[in-house]
Amino acid sequence: MSGVRVYNKRLLDLGLTLPGFVERSKVIASLPSLGLLTLAAHTPANWEVIYKELDIYSEADIQEIIDEEPDLIALSSLTARINEAYKLCDLFRKKGITIALGGLHTTAMPQEAENHADIVIQGEGELIWEALLSGFENSNLKPHYSSLANSDFSFHLKHCKVPRYDLLDISNYNRLTIQTTRGCPLHCSFCAASRIISKYKKKPIHLIEKELNKIHEIWDRPFIELADDNTFIDKKWSKELLVLFSQYKMKWFTETDLSIAYDDELLELLAKSNCAQVLIGFETTNKASLNGMDRANWKYKQFEQYQEAIDKIQSYGISVNGCFILGFDTDTEETFAATEQFIVNSNLSEVQITLLTAFPGTDLYEQLKKENRLLKDNYWDKCTLFDVNFIPKNFTVNQLETQFEQLMQKVYSNELVAERKKKFKRTLLNKRKRNTHGTL
């Protein structure tokens, strides 16, 4: 179950008129579930696999699943849709279908998931899934499998199998995902994806090549989105990855941090590999909010380099989508004005602003829970990145929402969106001119 539904009605209405914001939301909602396609690859051949996406669904869709009479349903969902997923689990279980729930939210909240599933999966699914299916066949199913506390299930990426892209009707997608790394060593306080499922690890390059070959068998010139948290942590490995990517006719997108700006060789390879855009979490334009954000305080130390790093990366013709979060305890009204100013002054080709969100399993969640600042116990439907789900420090909930809405209106105004496009076109033109001079 993918996609999110923004809760705040005012913002939702606003969002519908803000093309930059809507485009990215649509892209996220339309990505296939790489986790489930991966489990499908780890399913023995004596099982028949059906893959379904339930972003938008009708009663007939659910009936169709029931009519298939599946032995087992494996389901995963983002936090924002988990309550809906639970309802579906309850319904399927009433029909006698065994339900296995996994993914990020389930890993963070296993006890909650136990109320709605026969089997709860925590952590990496590959080896667990194989054990679980064997348990099903031998009537020896366990209610709980975890790779977090059980080394038997901890997975080395050298054993990865190519996800079952063949289960997809490719005409329904404008992007496919592959994963080249898992986790991120930076440990930002608000980030769940970086460490809940797995610590940081890289996939061997020859296996990534196999996945790309498979995708190219079904799609001539694909657009690939890397399902990574922070791709270019290991620069030596990253360069090998980029050399591989440059051999394919594809466009691609990933998320990284600004350390790539300090490595010219990597930027050169990135430019040659048809990278369409990198998304970078600058997180905030309020230096105080960066202090202590990650364990080594690395982001705090990069603050003075922000503008220069953006210009450097984009000078290679690579578009940077800069991400900023609003609502930290050290943020004030001035932070909103400073964020707008930073975005206007920068040459960023795209921007993404979101509200600070306390996802379960994060340090931020633990802190706010201890301080009794979570708005309610089950606020999962508000984990959309565009809704406030805790009591802010320097604002009321309404003030924070209103300030955010106003900033959205400015940042995604037609004028500023057009200005960003124009600036990036100029950057590309300058790059072309430099290249022409270089070859004369």
Ligand code: SF4
């Ligand atoms: S750098 Fe990004 S992926 Fe890594 S921990 Fe921070 S927010 Fe998460």
